[in-house]
Amino acid sequence: MNIDEQIKLITWGVEEIITLKELKEKLSKSRPLQIKLGVDPTAPDIHLGHTVVLRKLRQFQDLGHEALLLIGSFTSQIGDPSGKSKTRPALSNSDIEHNSKTYLDQVYKILSKDRLKIVNNSDWLNSLTLKETLKLLSQATMSKLLEHNTFKDRFEQAGSIRMHEFIYPFLQAYDSIHLKADIELGGTDQLFNIAFGREMQKEYAQKPQVALLLPILAGTDGVQKMSKSLNNYIGVTDSPKTMTQKILNMPDKNIISYLKLLTTIPREEVLEIEKNMNQNPDTDYILQIKHILIDNIISIYHPDGDKSDTDKLEIKLSDHPEGLIGIIDAIILANFAKSKREAFQYIQNGAVKIQNNPVKDRNYQIDLKTGPVLLTVGKKKFITLYVIYP
Numbered sequence: 539m540n541i542d543e544q545i546k547l548i549t550w551g552v553e554e555i556i557t558l559k560e561l562k563e564k565l566s567k568s569r570p571l572q573i574k575l576g577v578d579p580t581a582p583d584i585h586l587g588h589t590v591v592l593r594k595l596r597q598f599q600d601l602g603h604e605a606l607l608l609i610g611s612f613t614s615q616i617g618d619p620s621g622k623s624k625t626r627p628a629l630s631n632s633d634i635e636h637n638s639k640t641y642l643d644q645v646y647k648i649l650s651k652d653r654l655k656i657v658n659n660s661d662w663l664n665s666l667t668l669k670e671t672l673k674l675l676s677q678a679t680m681s682k683l684l685e686h687n688t689f690k691d692r693f694e695q696a697g698s699i700r701m702h703e704f705i706y707p708f709l710q711a712y713d714s715i716h717l718k719a720d721i722e723l724g725g726t727d728q729l730f731n732i733a734f735g736r737e738m739q740k741e742y743a744q745k746p747q748v749a750l751l752l753p754i755l756a757g758t759d760g761v762q763k764m765s766k767s768l769n770n771y772i773g774v775t776d777s778p779k780t781m782t783q784k785i786l787n788m789p790d791k792n793i794i795s796y797l798k799l800l801t802t803i804p805r806e807e808v809l810e811i812e813k814n815m816n817q818n819p820d821t822d823y824i825l826q827i828k829h830i831l832i833d834n835i836i837s838i839y840h841p842d843g844d845k846s847d848t849d850k851l852e853i854k855l856s857d858h859p860e861g862l863i864g865i866i867d868a869i870i871l872a873n874f875a876k877s878k879r880e881a882f883q884y885i886q887n888g889a890v891k892i893q894n895n896p897v898k899d900r901n902y903q904i905d906l907k908t909g910p911v912l913l914t915v916g917k918k919k920f921i922t923l924y925v926i927y928p
Contacts, residue, residue, distance in 0.1 A: 541565050544601055548750070550805050551594070551798045553726050556733060556749040564720050564748060570653070573598040574719035574747070576710060578610040579637035584644050585771040586835070587755040587764030590799045591723045592648045594752060598721070599653045606717055607645065607656050609638050612663040613713075616706050644774050647839055662716050663709060674708050677741045678734070683707070686730045707731050711738035714747055721748045755799060760789030778836045778843040779920050785832050787917065790824050793831060801834040848920040853906060855927050861907035865890065865897055868904055868923060874915040889916045 539547075544565055545558075555561055564571055575595050577588075595605050611634050642656070666674075683704055684690050707730065714722060714735040722732045729751055736746035754763045757770025764771045772784050785796075793815070797808045811827055836843055851872055853863060863871075866881040869890065875881040882900050884890050890897045891914040892904060904911055906925040913921050 539601065546805075547597060547601070548594075551590075551752060552750055553753045554729070554749070554751040556736070556751075560746070561721070561748045561750075571598070571603040571720040572606055572718060573603050574606045574608060574714060574717055574722045575724070576608040576610055576613075576659075576713060576722075577641065578614040579634055579641050580614060581766065582637045582640040583766070583773055583775065584641060585764055585766060585773045586796075586800055587757070587771065589648055589774065590752050590755050591725065592645060593800070594723055594750065596649055599650050603653065605649060605654045606719065607649070607654060608713055608717070609641075609656065609658045610713075611635075611638065611658050612660040613706060613709050616702055616709070647774055657717065659709070659713050659716075663712070666712075674712055674738075675705070677738055678708070680704075682734075707734045708738070711735040715739055715742045715744060718744060719747045720745075721750055723750050723752070725754050726751045727754060753795065753799065756792055756795065758784050758788040758792070760792050772835075774839050777849040777920065778840050778845050778847040780849065780918065781836060781839075782832050782845045783918050783920070785828055785835070786825075790819075793824070793827055796831055797827075801831065802838070803830070803834055848912065848922045850924055851921050852924050852926050855906070855925050858906065858925075861925065862903040862905060863923075865892070865902040865904060866900060868913055869915060872913060872915075872919075872921045872923075874913075874919050874921075884915050890914070 541562060545562065548561070549555065549558075573595060575591055595607070599605050614634050686707065689704070710731045711734050713719075715738060719735075719739075722735060724732050729749070732747070732749040732751070736749065739746045756762070757764035757768060758772065759768070759770040762768055762770060766773075772781055776784070794808070794812050797803055797811065801808075811830075815824065815827065832845065836845065840847065853871070855861065865885065866878050869875045869881040869884065870878065875884060885897060885900050888896055888898070891912075892902070893912050894914065904913075904923065906923060911923045913923055
């Protein structure tokens, strides 16, 4: 693939490049480039919003470059202040270790293990001396840091900015210096940090990394960014049926960005779909495109799955010797409700079904001996109950 073809692939779906000229120069080098993506393991699971940059990293792998997946075990103890109105709570070492493991298990659904180097910034940041840290901090001014939108907004609103938060951009920059990164990937919210890294690399006599910034994916509400805390997410470990329902229920305006950023569908096909949707916003056509989107996403995260496949919950017969379990207990066991009161409210509202049949009796007993049983709560919660025999 020549340089122009690589540029066409790499820039697809990208929001901003600093700079395109430097990117072309780096791609013309006769060596694999070092492509950095830093992730702070602040949560154990990843959703499709996280996969936008991971999929771009995979493209670089496929072009023969080396992916540097940086686990921010050290920086997680500070927390990236970008976009945050208050100081993030520090994570414990055990949380970081647990989150890192589950994160990596899910990342391998996207990244190839070939041309992948997993690095941990505790390995070098823990050993920085005070002298080295002061040298690092001396490379920038407070006025420069206050160009960071988060710091600027908090300062203007008389909000709290802890001193250790100012250090975060320096540490992210030092990661790039240590790794001699050629390109760093990130969301558009990382503009300051990655651009800051470019400037710091120059101070350490390195060629500045190219900043490749990707859009922040809108959640299934079509308004706010995808987030588990906002319950507008699609997890990479969600069942095919859950993925299907979430995509079918999301606003139509999400379709094109999801096709661009989350699928393997070629650029030309996506552009043709976008053109057709603008010319013919017919409900049947849009539904057809949503199913194309669903099929592609399921093929990535559940290669052997089917749209009707649900999550599975195994129930030990020894815990229910008669082979029966109460509907309220089943709802709580499936994590669809946090209390019996909440589960009862679902039943009262007509939101609970067994094998697609409504359940209105709070004392209803599910017969597990007849085989797998589909439990549905609302429009987006599905699980199949299986009995485990001793």
